[in-house]
Amino acid sequence: MHIGHQHDTPAAVGADAARPDGSRRALRIGLGGPVGSGKTATVAALCAALRDTLSIAVVTNDIYTREDAEFLLRNAVLPPERIQAVETGACPHTAIRDDISANLEAVEDLEDGVGPLDLILVESGGDNLTATFSKGLVDAQVFVIDVAGGDDIPRKGGPGVTTADLLVVNKTDLAPYVGSDLGRMARDAEEQRGELPVVFTSLRAPDGIAPVADWVRAQLAAWTG
Template sequence: MHLDHSHDESAAVSADAHRPDGRRRALRIGLGGPVGSGKTATVAALCKELRDERSLAVVTNDIYTREDAEFLLREAVLPPERITAVETGACPHTAIRDDISANLEAVEDLEDEVGPLDLILVESGGDNLTATFSKGLVDAQIFVIDVAGGDDIPRKGGPGVTTADLLVVNKTDLAPHVGSDLARMAADAKAQRAELPVIFQSLRSDEGVGPVAAWVRAQYAAWTASA
């Protein structure tokens, strides 16, 4: 289910779109959301969907481990040199919003070592509904929630739900098993987000990550058009 609002999906904007040497840098898209919402699975699916058409890389964030990066490596979604991990050592939102230096270093190192890159996905560690990315780190952000977390999450709001460039409601296939009302979630999401887009997703369906990948392609088209 894709709530097709009239909001311009080409949301990617950056004050610093070039590297110090003047070259256009990669588009950076952040993915945040609560623990267990399916961020890493969504990143993996996006890599598989886009890797044959774009040069991309991934930065993951965990507090004390490299678990998410290791999952992506096991799934072989990209060559190992295109996946790197940041161990935040503190609340995940600190490294994506407050002190972004470790993540900035990670994305810049990727561009230096395996570039040129078209797209870098920056996955936050699992956090709560207040998690947002600094605009100094990413150009657009996706917030992932899942139906098993409760169908009242969109109504509860929070900056992640209300302000992310794209809200993904994940694991819709579980709705009948956990008693979540997808129509209610859709109505609450629209009330919270107005014209910002929402995509309902099940990675187990035939459609899979397709609509989210299409949104990412739109961001990239806007990014290149603004060069």
């Protein structure tokens, strides 16, 4: 399920697209969202859906641990050398928006070590509705919320919900059990976001990641085109 008239319109732009050697760098897509919304599971599902046709790497962010990276490693979504963990030591905003140096270093290390790459996914540590990525770090942003967090989240807005290039409403299979109204969430999201796309996902469903994977492919097509 998706809303937004431009859900296939690429958000990525071509600024600073070249590496120092003149080759095209990987498209960088950031994934943010509240704690427990399913960011890491979304990254894992995207890797599984795209790894056979694209060269992918991942940077994860946690405050004091490598837990998200270890989840991806346990699930063998990519070879270990394609996963880099950043320990921010502070609010996740710091590493994805304010001082992005650690993430940029991780991205560049991946391109140097296992490149050439088509796509690098940068996952933020769990944060609140104000989390956004620096345009110096990523080319497009995905914001993940889940129905268990309350069906009023889209209405509350915040920069993550209102400005992300793609809003993912995750765990739709839980809606009947937590009293969330998916129709209301869709209407509120459209009111907050206008033409920006929204997709509803359940990663427990067969090919539940498909709408997000399709959006990523559209971004990559624009990037390489």
